[in-house]
Amino acid sequence: xxxxxxxxxxxxxxxxxxxxxxxxxxxxxxxxxxxxxxxxxxxxxxxxxxxxxxxxxxxxxxxxxxxxxxxxxxxxxxxxxxxxxxxxxxxxxxxxxxxxxxxxxxxxxxxxxxxxxxxxxxxxxxxxxxxxxxxxxxxxxxxxxxxxxxxxxxxxxxxxxxxxxxxxxxxxxxxxxxxxxxxxxxxxxxxxxxxxxxxxxxxxxxxxxxxxxxxxxxxxxxxxxxxxxxxxxxxxxxxxxxxxxxxxxxxxxxxxxxxxxxxxxxxxxxxxxxxxxxxxxxxxxxxxxxxxxxxxxxxxxxxxxxxxxxxxxxxxxxxxxxxxxxxxxxxxxxxxxxxxxxxxxxxxxxxxxxxxxxxxxxxxxxxxxxxxxxxxxxxxxxxxxxxxxxxxxxxxxxxxxxxxxxxxx
Numbered sequence: 001x002x003x004x005x006x007x008x009x010x011x012x013x014x015x016x017x018x019x020x021x022x023x024x025x026x027x028x029x030x031x032x033x034x035x036x037x038x039x040x041x042x043x044x045x046x047x048x049x050x051x052x053x054x055x056x057x058x059x060x061x062x063x064x065x066x067x068x069x070x071x072x073x074x075x076x077x078x079x080x081x082x083x084x085x086x087x088x089x090x091x092x093x094x095x096x097x098x099x100x101x102x103x104x105x106x107x108x109x110x111x112x113x114x115x116x117x118x119x120x121x122x123x124x125x126x127x128x129x130x131x132x133x134x135x136x137x138x139x140x141x142x143x144x145x146x147x148x149x150x151x152x153x154x155x156x157x158x159x160x161x162x163x164x165x166x167x168x169x170x171x172x173x174x175x176x177x178x179x180x181x182x183x184x185x186x187x188x189x190x191x192x193x194x195x196x197x198x199x200x201x202x203x204x205x206x207x208x209x210x211x212x213x214x215x216x217x218x219x220x221x222x223x224x225x226x227x228x229x230x231x232x233x234x235x236x237x238x239x240x241x242x243x244x245x246x247x248x249x250x251x252x253x254x255x256x257x258x259x260x261x262x263x264x265x266x267x268x269x270x271x272x273x274x275x276x277x278x279x280x281x282x283x284x285x286x287x288x289x290x291x292x293x294x295x296x297x298x299x300x301x302x303x304x305x306x307x308x309x310x311x312x313x314x315x316x317x318x319x320x321x322x323x324x325x326x327x328x329x330x331x332x333x334x335x336x337x338x339x340x341x342x343x344x345x346x347x348x349x350x351x352x353x354x355x356x357x358x359x360x361x362x363x364x365x366x367x368x369x370x371x372x373x374x375x376x377x378x379x380x381x382x383x384x385x386x387x388x389x390x391x392x393x394x395x396x397x398x399x400x401x402x403x404x405x406x407x408x409x
Contacts, residue, residue: 003181004174005033010079010115012088012108013053014095015043018124018167022089023048025170026056029087032174037062037079039108041095062107076107080114085177088112089150090124090167093135099147100138118180122150122167130165143251150176151249179394186398192236193405199237200274201229202285202318204244206264210310211296218286219369222246224334225284227397229256232280235401240278242270244285264288264315275322275329280404282332283319284358286369291315323353330408332356332400336368345379355407356380358400366390378403 009029013022029036038053038061050061062074080086088095088108095108099121104110112119121142129135130152143149150173152165168176203225207215222243229241233253240257244267252258259274261267264287275281290312300308319333333354335345338361345359359377360367367375367390375390378400388399
């Protein structure tokens, strides 16, 4: 049964060309068991008719503060109390700006300001509008306010901002809504089982400079480590994350302390500093094994160098060093393998004095780096072993933390 079954959802529609997709989203939400009330801006009605939306939802569409025929007052406060979730899709640059700055000049924004439960936004606009600094500032404000952003379908620009700004597909938005309720229900069931625990997590890649503009690195996105940090924080832990260079759109629970690093040596120093006072350490970062012995302080010119030979030296083994300093702490590592996966993971766990290791294989479709999903096997030093199916990294994080809690409580 879908986690949307019986949920009350306010679907806000603003005036963008992607409004036609809202009809598909509305149908999906209802098919999954939700009761949906549509609130549309006056400009939104220029792109899709309220009659279409009313036919799909079985409810009159709300647009103005007063009903046109009867003069009945539409209470945004009542809608805010009724909703278990508010989804605004599409959310134009104008609507996002009004939300971020509290400009309550239409029924959709007043309903947003009255919402008591989670709000989810699916931005939709052209590339230049999405990349504009004012839009990005407004989006960051919404994130700070706790709004969930379903990122638009994107490429990447050189500046690091996202590219194509078209709205996420209705299926993606509906899945995000289901994931929200699933996570909420799971959190309510588990409560705060890490209350009083201090957790330090490493995440992302490390970059080892060749010169000021070139580096040796890897494809780690940091998504797994950030998901684990958020899961631990939601379950009551005091969390510190030491993050290598990751996508700036990755978000953390406001209670998570973040330390940014670039190289393996910087990560080791920050991890050792945080490790001294922790109860649990989770090493989810993909640390570069080697670094150039003599990085150049100036940009190297191809015309002057010709062919280039780099001498690489080993980076410090963070897992082994922390394993040697472990004491009574619970230490978790990761193993990304391409062959002899289980035996290699068990060997790594023993060599580095880990209590638990999370194994994933690059041979598994949808697992590993640069994905939103993962498929893991959790191995423990006490001989316990559990294999999991392919899941979102948010769900995998919950499985990993469950396994840790079972050992430390």
